[in-house]
Amino acid sequence: ASAARAGGRRARPWTVLWVLVALVLAAVPAFTDAGWPTFLALTAALGVASLALHGGTRWAGVLLGPLGIWSHFPRSLPWAVGALRGQSYPARAKVLPVLKAVLVAAVLLGVFGALFASADAAVADLLDGLTPSTDLGKLTPRIVLFVIGLVVALGAAHTAAAPRRWDRLPVKPGRERGRTEWAVPMVALNLLFGAFVAIQAVVFFGGYEAVMSKPGLIPAEYARQGFWQLLWVTVLTLVVVALAQHWAPRSTPADRLLSKSLIGLLCALTLVVVASAYYRMQRYVETFGLTRLRISVTAVEVWLGVVLLLVLVGVLLGARRCLPRAVVLSAVVGVAVFGLIRPDALIAEQNVARSEHGTIDVDYLRDLSADAAPALDRLTGDRRTCALQRISASLAGSDRSWYVTSLAEARAAEILRDRPVLMDRGEACARVRGH
Known part of the structure; x- marks a missing residue:
């Protein structure tokens, strides 16, 4: 200061x-x-x-x-x-x-x-x-x-x-393109996006399960591959929007209205693509459980949707001056929220809840941080022992001052102090894998 x-x-x-x-x-x-x-x-x-x-x-x-x-x-x-x-x-x-x-x-x-x-x-x-x-x-x-x-x-x-x-x-501002030269690719792209959105609407209202039950179609594979492809669609659309704004015709009010309409429509249609990608990942997670990679890419897709919404508002309202700071602010706020919600805790919560009606990958969960301890504590028998052994060993071997200890570690230490786990050199994990 x-x-x-x-x-x-x-x-x-x-x-x-x-x-x-x-x-x-x-x-x-x-x-x-x-x-x-x-x-x-x-x-x-x-x-x-x-x-x-x-x-x-x-x-x-x-x-x-x-x-x-x-x-x-x-x-x-x-x-x-x-x-x-x-x-x-x-x-x-x-x-x-x-x-x-x-x-x-x-x-x-x-x-x-x-x-x-x-x-x-x-x-x-x-x-x-x-x-x-x-x-x-x-x-x-x-x-x-x-x-x-x-x-x-x-x-x-x-x-x-x-x-x-x-x-x-x-x-330097981009060289202004002619109305036809600029508008034809944008109209074609909007038509393609509109067709995709129409198909997604038919799938959604016609019944997702009916589409997934077709012979030869693997629902989980369809959802996983579709998510990654739609994620790239979102990223590339942001690049196209940036280039389109850079070269958009802007000499007359009609030119500005045309560029604003086509760019705004493309952003609006891409928001539906984001929603489709998010829905696909949710269905995939319901089948196979939540992981660090899946929660990370889902968070990125949601943030890209926020960026598209900001671009749409900036284009329609003419508030482009605030757009750079708003985009950066959305990114850093997203990082803060991502850390404060404690992803490892969400991963453990979702997988433990799934275990009540299906299987659970204890080998993956036991590699999570102390954030996951409250959820893993709800497991029973060998599953609980196997899932909490590494967290227990990590907390037992740490001699850190209070100012370098997180609330998650304090909570996990309290749980393990009240209900300690047996350090059995992997015997509990071996029994879990045997089942």
């Missing part, structure tokens, strides 16, 4: 919003034990913090702003040293002699104290009680973390004082 004020900068509403989102992302590790949502959240938090320091309204600013802080790290230390040297301290003449005296005294006490301790056991016991114990195994990682934190803090200060203005990068 001091560096920003020295550079003549002040906080704006979007800056405050980015800071709040970064704090929420940084809080995700306090709630989940899973490493993958934690990594995504912390990476996104650093990117959002960089964006808050840089600012940005256009696409260049909001896409390069999250990466800009990395270029400030190498220059931040020389900048900080130079700033400290240039400062004048009123008590410098008094403080330096005191620091030198303390340093010399510490060296003398260390040398002669060690000699006296080796000469007399009583002195050794006394000095051992007075000297604070230091675990070198824990000290080294803490020093590394301190250095990393110092570099990040100095880099943030340097960024706040002299941010790069990515919004000033020249971006």
Whole structure:
């Protein structure tokens, strides 16, 4: 804040919003034990913090702003040293002699104290009680973390004082295409999407089960392959929309109305594609259960649907100026929500619920983090033992302070303390596989 004020900068509403989102992302590790949502959240938090320091309204600013802080790290230390040297301290003449005296005294006490301790056991016991114990195994990682934190803090200060203005990068508007040249491909694509949506409507209202019961059609394979294909359709549609806006005719009100109508219609039809992909994945999950990959790609598909909705609103209302920041905000909020809902817990909940009416893949569930412990605790017998053994071993072998322990780990430790599992070297898992 001091560096920003020295550079003549002040906080704006979007800056405050980015800071709040970064704090929420940084809080995700306090709630989940899973490493993958934690990594995504912390990476996104650093990117959002960089964006808050840089600012940005256009696409260049909001896409390069999250990466800009990395270029400030190498220059931040020389900048900080130079700033400290240039400062004048009123008590410098008094403080330096005191620091030198303390340093010399510490060296003398260390040398002669060690000699006296080796000469007399009583002195050794006394000095051992007075000297604070230091675990070198824990000290080294803490020093590394301190250095990393110092570099990040100095880099943030340097960024706040002299941010790069990515919004000033020249971006030339696309060459305007003729109405026929631009509209014919867009109309053809809209017709294709409309045909797909019509077929999906027939399948949905005509009965999904009736379609899936056709000879030679494997429902699970149909749902899985269809999801991935529709996911790529969504991604490619966003690329087409971006290029279409770049080259759209815009000379006359009729041209602008035509481009707005065709792009808006394509976005609306693609939203139906997103809904179809989501429905297919839900049916696949009902058959085979939820996994980390399936919940991840489903979350990506939902976010792409949100982006399409934002693009549709931006095109129809002419609010394209807010679109870059809105898209980035939707992404980082999605990462925060993804971490806070604890995906491993959802995976365990869904699979345990399925086990009441079918089978369960305990070998997969036992690799989940401590987030899954409350759901896995509902299993019985060898299934519960097998599913919770690795979590129990991980918690038993960890000696971490409260500030690096998540709420999920605390909850799992409480469950296992009340109802411990037997560490039987895999015998319970072998019996589960035998069934």
